[in-house]
Amino acid sequence: xxxxxxxxxxxNSTVLMVEHFKEGKAYWLLPGGGVxxxxxxxxxxxxxxxxxxxxxxxxxxxxxxVESYNxxxxxxxxxTYLIETGDIDLLAPGADKRVKDFAFLDQDKITSRVIxxxxxxxxxxxxxxxxxxxxxxxxxxxx
Numbered sequence: 001x002x003x004x005x006x007x008x009x010x011x012n013s014t015v016l017m018v019e020h021f022k023e024g025k026a027y028w029l030l031p032g033g034g035v036x037x038x039x040x041x042x043x044x045x046x047x048x049x050x051x052x053x054x055x056x057x058x059x060x061x062x063x064x065x066v067e068s069y070n071x072x073x074x075x076x077x078x079x080t081y082l083i084e085t086g087d088i089d090l091l092a093p094g095a096d097k098r099v100k101d102f103a104f105l106d107q108d109k110i111t112s113r114v115i116x117x118x119x120x121x122x123x124x125x126x127x128x129x130x131x132x133x134x135x136x137x138x139x140x141x142x143x
Contacts, residue, residue: 001075005045006032007083008063013127014104016091017115018052021100027114030080031055031102041079049083053102054094057085064132068117068141076141078117117141 008030009016017028033048035041042059049055059081066078093099105113107124115123117139126132 001077003035003041004032004076004078005035005041005048006030006066006078006080007045007049007057007059008080008126009057009083009085009088010127011088011104014106015110015123015127016053016088017103017105017110017113018099019101019103020098022098026100027116028105029116032078032080033096042081045081045083051094052096052099054090054092055085056090057083059083062135063126064122064135064137066117066119066137066139068139070141074141076117 006029016031018031019026019028031049031052032045033052035044045059046057049057061082063080063082066080068078069075091102093102103109107127110120110123119137119139122134122137
């Protein structure tokens with residue numbers, strides 16, 4: 001089992017997503033990454049966002065937790081936090097070589113992208129209502 005922490009940065013009616021390219025596949029996900037032994041989830045999220053997008057942020061409330069699995073052997077727990085930043089103009093792909101791009105996606109773009117884990121519906125609902133209907137989500141990590 002792994003823990004992958006993620007950040008939800010909402011700007012107007014969009015959410016910040018990153019595009020990863022791994023094992024010959026391109027897919028989108030909320031920015032974030034693995035938690036190191038002894039590291040808090042919030043500290044890990046700040047570190048990962050700096051590595052992926054050169055983003056300094058504050059980590060706020062826990063939005064939801066996604067538990068997922070894939071066709072290999074991975075079982076993933078993903079706490080997802082609301083994040084804030086002062087200057088999105090400084091965003092740029094950072095040191096993480098898997099990150100190929102980033103974008104602020106609206107509802108239509110979320111629908112048309114491959115997103116891991118498959119939380120498209122939950123992302124779109126939050127963009128519209130600013131409410132989370134479920135704090136715990138069990139979804140397959142599309143593989």
